[in-house]
Amino acid sequence: MRARSALVYTVLRLLAFVVPLVILLLFPVFQELPWLAAIFAALIGLSLSLLFLRRPLDNVTGGLAERRAQRQAAGRRTGAETDADAEDAVVDATRPDGEPPIAR
Secondary structure, three states: OOHHHHHHHHHHHHHHHHHHHHHHHOOHHHHHOHHHHHHHHHHHHHHHHHHHOHHHHHHHHHHHHHHHHHHHHOOOOOHHHHHHHHHHHHHHHHOOOOOOOOOO
């Protein structure tokens, strides 16, 4: 993943929230209820990002998938995988004899 694509997506998402928030806070009703303006701005920002930010999101997620595939091809394990193996070893070591392994 390129840091530039993640930064662009993050900035665009923040703008999709901040611009509607500022516009809503200009109305007298929302000046008295700023929490309501924040809720509406979040909903508007979510809608805008779903409609217009599909390509930047695809760039970010595609980069993450490529990075993960490269890591798996190189044989490197993530910390979560190593941790899960260690937990499984502890569970297997503390299980009484004759009990079947826990199915996942």
